[in-house]
């Protein structure tokens with residue numbers, strides 16, 4: 147029950163710059179804007195507040211909040227997009243000053259997921275994540291349950307309604323859980339009928355080219371797009387390596403820094419399928435200046451899923467678009483899903499793993 151949102155809302159982006167040299171703001175801000183665009187928002191402007199620590203009551207400080215309110219009017223923005231996590235209290239005080247809906251990073255990511263979910267399981271998982279997030283952050287929903295699943299621009303109701311909402315959210319959450327269980331039981335049966343060939347999982351940051359690589363290997367046409375989270379549902383294809391040697395390659399949801407915990411929880415079943423893989427192929431984007439940060443985020447998530455011990459192959463994709471002079475990771479196999487460069491070497495490497503026990 148996910149809802150498509152009206153296109154081209156105008157968003158004003160707000161972020162705190164904590165001046166932490168270990169974690170520069172710019173790449174995260176750019177990523178946030180790409181997420182917002184994938185959620186159908188046009189970026190009208192940015193307000194960055196420099197301060198070491200967030201203000202306890204308004205996140206950005208009350209003076210800055212008034213400045214944001216003014217910028218909203220000047221730029222004719224419909225929504226304020228806040229990069230940082232907010233406490234319910236900070237959100238409330240900001241809402242008093244800023245007269246348009248306030249949406250945080252988690253809500254933006256949930257919204258992109260809601261737009262891109264295709265399968266029944268994917269949709270149920272996204273709705274579950276949205277409700278859990280609203281529940282734990284005391285964000286209300288519209289009176290009509292059928293409108294649940296709204297994201298960008300969904301405004302919370304007043305206090306009293308929030309109480310009734312909470313009860314209905316709790317009911318809806320348990321209904322979703324049992325429907326998801328049913329879908330999963332059905333899928334587990336289907337899966338067990340189909341497991342002779344080794345399973346190789348493509349994992350990696352969102353938008354690095356996992357689906358493109360799957361298509362290049364399998365001559366298939368899984369959905370590819372230059373935006374985050376184009377893929378949500380696991381797609382399995384049979385890939386030919388050599389005479390009589392086939393593997394199954396699964397392409398699944400991409401990772402991102404600080405993937406919201408409610409999403410990880412809701413997508414746990416999807417992510418746990420990675421544990422059935424015989425080999426994880428970690429795909430990275432050679433053309434991205436942000437590659438190291440992305441790799442660290444993927445490693446962190448694999449760790450939290452208990453997948454550290456899986457055999458792993460590092461693949462550097464998009465070498466056709468790599469800056470001349472940029473250093474190549476000697477551990478990685480360099481390929482281009484677009485030009486086909488390096489794919490024979492990749493098949494050979496997979497063939498070597500194909501000898502492993504199933």
Ligand SMILES: Nc1nc2c(ncn2[C@@H]2O[C@H](COP(=O)(O)OP(=O)(O)OP(=O)(O)O)[C@@H](O)[C@H]2O)c(=O)[nH]1
Pocket residue numbers: 351352353354355356357358359369370371372373374375376377378398399400401463464465466467481482483484485
């Ligand atoms: N230049 C270049 N672009 C590529 C290559 N592989 C993929 N791309 C582009 O990168 C973008 C993302 O590709 P996808 O295959 O959708 O990436 P993904 O990792 O599946 O992304 P999500 O499913 O959104 O996590 C698309 O615009 C692709 O055309 C490559 O080898 N070279």
Ligand SMILES: [Mg+2]
Pocket residue numbers: 356357358369370376377397
């Ligand atoms: Mg994809």
